[in-house]
Amino acid sequence: MFSLTRRLLFLLPPEVAHDFSMATLDGAQKLGLMRLAANPVKAPVQLLGLTFQNRVGLAAGLDKNADHIGGLAQLGFGFLEVGTVTPKPQPGNDRPRLFRIPERQALINRMGFNNKGVDHLVEQLATKPRPSIPIGINIGKNRNTSNEEALGDYLHCLEALYEAADYITVNLSSPNTPGLRALQEGQALQNLVAGLMQKRTAMAEKLGRCVPLLVKIAPDIDPTPLTELADTLLEAGVDGIIATNTTLDRQGVAGCKHAEEVGGLSGQPLTEKSTDIVRKLRAHIGDNCVLIAAGGIASAKDALDKVNAGADLVQIYTGLIYRGPSVVSESALALANMPCESGHSSSK
Numbered sequence: 001m002f003s004l005t006r007r008l009l010f011l012l013p014p015e016v017a018h019d020f021s022m023a024t025l026d027g028a029q030k031l032g033l034m035r036l037a038a039n040p041v042k043a044p045v046q047l048l049g050l051t052f053q054n055r056v057g058l059a060a061g062l063d064k065n066a067d068h069i070g071g072l073a074q075l076g077f078g079f080l081e082v083g084t085v086t087p088k089p090q091p092g093n094d095r096p097r098l099f100r101i102p103e104r105q106a107l108i109n110r111m112g113f114n115n116k117g118v119d120h121l122v123e124q125l126a127t128k129p130r131p132s133i134p135i136g137i138n139i140g141k142n143r144n145t146s147n148e149e150a151l152g153d154y155l156h157c158l159e160a161l162y163e164a165a166d167y168i169t170v171n172l173s174s175p176n177t178p179g180l181r182a183l184q185e186g187q188a189l190q191n192l193v194a195g196l197m198q199k200r201t202a203m204a205e206k207l208g209r210c211v212p213l214l215v216k217i218a219p220d221i222d223p224t225p226l227t228e229l230a231d232t233l234l235e236a237g238v239d240g241i242i243a244t245n246t247t248l249d250r251q252g253v254a255g256c257k258h259a260e261e262v263g264g265l266s267g268q269p270l271t272e273k274s275t276d277i278v279r280k281l282r283a284h285i286g287d288n289c290v291l292i293a294a295g296g297i298a299s300a301k302d303a304l305d306k307v308n309a310g311a312d313l314v315q316i317y318t319g320l321i322y323r324g325p326s327v328v329s330e331s332a333l334a335l336a337n338m339p340c341e342s343g344h345s346s347s348k
C-alpha cells in the first residue's frame with residue numbers, strides 16, 4: 001500500500017509532496033482515522049526522567065513548527081522532536097532546496113532553518129492537544145546572527161520553550177546555516193554550553209522542573225575532535241547527545257543525479273558513518289550520558305545496529321519518506337524484543 005502512495009508522492013516535487021503528506025495526515029487525524037490505523041508499540045523506556053513509549057522517535061526537521069504533532073504521534077513513534085526553531089521566523093534558502101536520490105534511498109537538503117519562529121511554536125504547543133509521548137524541541141540560531149552572538153539566540157529559545165519542552169536539543173550541526181558547525185569546537189563550544197547550562201539551572205530553580213538539555217552533532221568529525229567535543233559536553237553536564245545530523249560527504253551517492261547539490265545528505269549513505277560516530281562516542285563516554293542515534297535508519301536491522309553500537313534511543317527522518325510508517329513499528333518492535341544483555345542503557 002505504501003509503495004503505491006510513495007510512487008504517486010514521488011511524482012511531485014519533494015517539498016510539495018511533504019506539504020501534501022502533512023495536510024493529509026492532519027485531515028486523517030481530525031477525522032479520527034489515524035487512531036483506527038494506529039497500533040503503536042508500547043515498550044516504555046525510562047531515560048532523562050521521561051517515559052518514552054518506545055525507543056523510536058521522529059528526527060528534527062520534519063515538523064519544524066510543531067504544526068502536525070497530533071497526526072505524527074499516531075504513526076507509532078515513542079517520542080517526537082520538533083524544530084529546528086529559531087528566535088525569529090525566517091524563510092530559509094531559496095527553492096529548490098530538497099532533492100531525492102531514490103537509487104540510494106537518500107535525500108539532500110539545504111532548507112536553512114525555514115521556520116515560523118519560537119513564538120509560533122510556543123503557541124502551537126500551548127493550544128493543541130498534547131500527545132501522550134515526550135516532545136523534544138530542537139533549537140537553533142537565526143541565519144543573520146553571528147556566531148559571537150549565537151548564545152543569545154539559543155538562550156532566547158531555551159527560555160521561551162522551557163515550559164513546553166520535555167527535552168531541548170541544541171542544534172550545532174546543520175550544514176545549511178553558514179558557520180554553525182564551528183560552534184562544535186573549542187572555546188566557542190565551551191562558552192555556549194556553559195551559558196546554556198547556567199540558564200537551565202536558573203530555569204529549573206525558578207520553575208521547579210529540570211528540562212534535559214541535549215546537543216546534536218554532525219557526522220563529519222574526526223576521532224580527536226570528537227572526543228574533545230564529548231569531553232566538553234560531559235564536563236558541562238549536558239544530559240545527552242544526538243548523533244548525527246546530515247553529512248557533507250558525497251561518497252555514498254557519487255555519480256547519482258543531484259549528488260552535487262549543496263546541502264546535507266541523509267538516508268542510507270549515512271547509516272554506517274553515523275553508527276560509527278555512535279560507537280566511538282559510547283566507547284569514550286561510558287554510561288555517563290544518553291545517546292540518541294539518527295542517520296540512515298530504514299529497517300529494524302538499522303535500528304538494532306544503532307543500539308548495539310551504544311544508542312539508548314533512535315530517530316528516523318529519511319527512512320520514513322522511503323519506507324513509510326511501517327519502519328517505525330518494525331524498528332520499535334525489534335528494539336523492544338532485543339535480548340536484555342545486548343544493546344545499551346545509560347544510567348541517566
Ligand SMILES: Cc1cc2nc3c(=O)[nH]c(=O)nc-3n(C[C@H](O)[C@H](O)[C@H](O)COP(=O)(O)O)c2cc1C
Nearest residue numbers: 059060061084109244245266267295296316317318
Ligand atoms: C529535509 C530535512 C530537514 C532537516 N531539518 C533538520 C532540522 O531542522 N534540525 C535538525 O537538527 N536536523 C534536521 N535534519 C536532520 C535529521 O533530523 C537527521 O538528523 C538526519 O536527516 C539523519 O537522519 P535520517 O537519515 O533518518 O534522515 C533534517 C533532515 C532532512 C532530510
